[in-house]
Structures are given as C-alpha cells and as structure tokens.
Amino acid sequence: MRLPSIVHLDLGLELRGGQRQVLLLGSWLAAEGLPVAVGVPRAAPLVDALAAAGVPVVLLPSRRGLDPRNVLLLARRLPPKAILHTHEARAASLGAVVRLLRPDVRLVHTRRVSYPLGRGWSRWKYARADAVVAVGADVARVVEDSGVPVAAVIPSAIPVAEYPPRTGWHGGRIGIIGALTPQKGHEILLEAVRGLDASVELWVVGEGPLRERLMQRAHALGIAHRVHWKGWVPAAQVLPQLDAVAVPSPHGEGSSGVIKEAWACGVPVVCSDLPANVELVEAGVCGMVAPVGDAQALARALHDVLHNRSLAARLVEGGRARVTAYDVPVMGAAYLRHYGALGYCV
DSSP states (O other): OOOEEEEOOOSSSSSSHHHHHHHHHHHHHHTTTTTTEEEEETTTTHHHHHHHOOEEEEEEEOOTTTOHHHHHHHHHOOOOOOOEEEHHHHHHHHHHHHHHHHHEEEEEEEEEEEEEOTTTTTHHHHHHEEEEOOOSSSHHHHHHHOOOOOOOOOOOOOOOGGGGOOOSSSEEEEEEEEEESSSGOHHHHHHHHHEEEEEEEEEEOOOTTTTTHHHHHHHHHHHGGGGEEEEEEOHHHGGGGGEEEEEEOOOOOOHHHHHHHHHHOOOOEEEEEEEEHHHHOOTTTBBBOTTOOHHHHHHHHHHHHOHHHHHHHHHHHHHHHHHHHGGGHHHHHHHHHHHHHHHHOO
C-alpha cells in the first residue's frame, strides 16, 4: 500500500520535546487536510499519541536507522516526489539511505540541538538532504560550521491557547521542567536555590538518568526538604502553580519549549545566557538572564523576580507579546511553504 505524500520520521523511544514537535506538526498538517503520516517504531510512545490525535502512523520494524527493513518499507511505498521529513539523528540516517534508492524523494532534515555534526557519516547524511532546517539561529550556525548548509530557521512551537494562566502567588515556588539529563542544568539550579530565602521551594518536573544523583546533591546542599520531585507531569498542569521558571541549560538547547510555555502561562522566566536561550529571551524585557554555570548570578536573578513584583509583571507582559510568534500554525505554515519551495504541490 502506498504511503501519503508527506511522511515524517522519528525513531526515538521517548516522548520528549522533539517527539512532541513531530506530534504537533503532524497534527496540524492532518487538520489542514494534507496527506501526512508519521513513521515510528512499534514500541514508541508516539504511536498512541499520534493515534489519539488522528494522525496516520507508519509502524517501522526497528528503531535502527540503517535497518534494511525500514529502508525497504519506505523506498517501496513512498509515492513519487514525496516529502520525507526526519526529526532526529537515527531518522536522518534512514532518510539519507532511502534517498539513495529513491532520488525523486524530497528529503528534509530538522536539526534540533546545537551540537556539532560529527565527521564522516553524520555530516554525509545531513548533506544528502534537499533542505536542512534548524530550530534556531545558533543551531544553524553550528550545522553550517560543520560544512552543511541550512536552508531555513523554523523555531519549535507550542499550542499557545492550551496553556492556562498562572493562578496567583505561591509563596516563591520555582520550577524546572525537562528531562533529568546534563544539558538541562539541574545541578547549578540546586546550588542557586541554596542561596535563596528558606521559604523558596523548587519543583523538579521530569524524569531521567540523573534523578538519584540530583537527589543526593540536594541532600548534600541541605535543601532536600525544599525540593519536590514531581516526575513527568504535563507542563500546562504545572506552570500555573509556579512563581518563576528556571532554564539554566549549560549546553545543547535548540529552541526551548519551556520558555515559550512559561510565556503562554504568564510565568516569569530566568534562563542561562546560552546562545539558543538568548535568541528567545531579551534580558529584562521577557525574562532574566544569568551567565552559564554561575549559581550566584542565577540566584540573584531568581531573587529579583520573586521579590520585585513590578519586574515580574513586566517580564510576563514581554513574554506574552512574543509567544504568539511560536504558535503551531506559524510553524506549520513555515514548513508548508518550504515544502512548496522544494516543488511539493498542495
């Protein structure tokens, strides 16, 4: 059976920011009446999420990008001049090999992280695409520094209307939302919280391999009683209960969804000055910014937001003024225009 003329690929077995972007984009394209499907491994959480959203799913035999079964399924079933759009590294490998067998297919890679491309295969597979799209200017810079041209910058999006407003003051409650992995900066935030008023509490929202290490660090810093480990909870349920959101990422961010989600809920943002973050956040206008890895500066910025209500209100208004530019229809329309530039006819 032939596949639709737009097929997205994500071979992850998690449901993190990148997978949520695939879900949002696929759902928008389907709602617009376009012939779209998403190829995912059978065990991926995206399978159920896509089905619930009414997006057709292509079940791939393996999560390995170079598995011949995946390659043959796509090479045989994609229609002529289809768009094959990949969203992570394994999917990019699969797409590049399919493109070798089916040179008529238009291959698009979206790059979401600001890590350099490795030499050899990593660069080769991205160079095979008709278009590489970066989610931010810093990601684009890193990709182009690796020798691969970037055709467009299309930021990640959020469904703005689905985020309820903040419910009021909660006594100085800070949140950090994201996988418990090194690139999110949890350890520096724990150090910052130690330097804040004893009444300030921290909600850690997410799961990941660093959980035990971070819990031990909180104990060592003497703040374990102020840190609440929430596990994975949808951001829209947590954000209205926070007084500030911290995004202290030391590396690896592409286009932070948490910053945009906080803006949509009216929660002040404090982030690191990682280039991907300051693409979004203008210091003092729609968030506060602290140098990467500087716990004292991070603590000062959080203190200012929690204790200066006029500052917090100004940051909230600044965020609200920006967030509509990151709504899902904006992202979807940008990709659709780009498909058209590659010769795809709606």
